[in-house]
Amino acid sequence: MATLNGKPVSTDDLLPLALVNVGHFTSMRVDDGAVRGxxxxxxxxxxxxxxxxxxxxxxxxxxxxxxxxxHGRSQPCVVRVTVYDPAVDMGHLAAPGDPRVLVTVRGAGALRAPAPLRAKSVRYERELPEVKHVGLFGALHTRRGAQLAGFDDALFVGRDGLVSEGGTWNVGFVDADGGVVWPQAPVLPGVTKALLQQRAAHRVAPVTLEEAKGMAAAFATNTSIGVRALAAIDDTALLAEHPVLDRLREAYLSVPGERP
Incomplete structure (x- = not known):
């Protein structure tokens, strides 16, 4: 199902999004008609x-x-809200825009701990990382390369050698003392990450790739998966079961949902 400003969307409406690919979005998991965050x-x-x-x-x-x-949906789903201008002109992007709201809905499975993720480190920095924009080619290309190499996804490392985020997820770590560490780097300010930071003690610090591999545990977060353990970074195995990860999952599941 897809609507544009509340009306059925047409192919002509979608062509500018496909061909010019300028816009931004957010994805929200809906359980029992409510959205966390x-x-x-x-x-x-x-x-x-x-x-x-x-x-x-x-x-x-x-x-x-x-x-x-x-309306009329009772099963868990993911709603994506994309904001773009169907009349956008690639040659005149400084002209005043008239952004519209595209809403799409897809089904979602039960929110439970998914299988641990094996990540391949990749030297990559997203353009305008603070914005959740529709320019996903670079991130998805790194994911494809990681999967061709036998991994599940890519973990981004900047030119400064610091770990930042994953293909479509934020990354966090558990240090040797059981503390939660979020990388200090240009990253998307994820909603799931923000909800966890509100509910669990943590610190934000630069994390090198070597330091990341030496952590007691690591995890990915986004709205679809909640908290997902990392089983490995490159060829370094990580503890996929850790009591701190269990507490983070419980903290996320305890977040009350809000109805749109």
């Missing part, structure tokens, strides 16, 4: 709309579009 998702959309389009976004209207898209 809904206000954070709306704040992200508003902030990114100002950065990408120089425009204000009526998040109350966005919530209404989401409610319409969810």
């Amino acid at each position: 809904l206000e954070l998702h709306m704040a992200r959309l508003a902030k990114d709309c100002e950065v990408v389009w120089g425009a204000d976004l009526d998040t109350g209207r966005v919530r209404a579009f989401v409610r319409e898209a969810l």
Whole structure:
């Protein structure tokens, strides 16, 4: 199902998104009609709309579009809200835009601890990392390369040698003392990460690749998976079962959902 400003979307409406590929989005998992961190998702959309389009976004209207898209649905699902301008002109991107709201819905499985992830380190930095933009080619290309090498996904390392994030997820670590460490680096400010930071003691510090491999445990976070353990970084095995990871999962599951 897909709607644009609350109405069925046409092929012509989608062509600019496919061909010009300028826009931003957020993805929200819906359980029992509610979203963990809904206000954070709306704040992200508003902030990114100002950065990408120089425009204000009526998040109350966005919530209404989401409610319409969810009407009659009872099973867990993921709602993606993409903000783009169907009239965008590749040659005149400084012109005032008229961004619209595309809402798509797909099914989601039960939220449980998925199989641990094996990550391959890759020298890569996302463009405009603070924005959740639709320019996913680079990140997905690194994922493909990692999978061709026998891994599940890519873990990004910047030119400064510091670990930042994964292909479509934030990464966190558990140090030898059981402390939670989030990398200090240019990364997407993930909603799941923010919810965990509100509920679990942590520190933010630069993490080199060598330091990452020496941690007691590592984990990936995003709205679809919650907290997912990393079983390895490159050829270095990590502890996939750790009591801190269990506590982080419990903390995330305890977050009350908000209805759009």
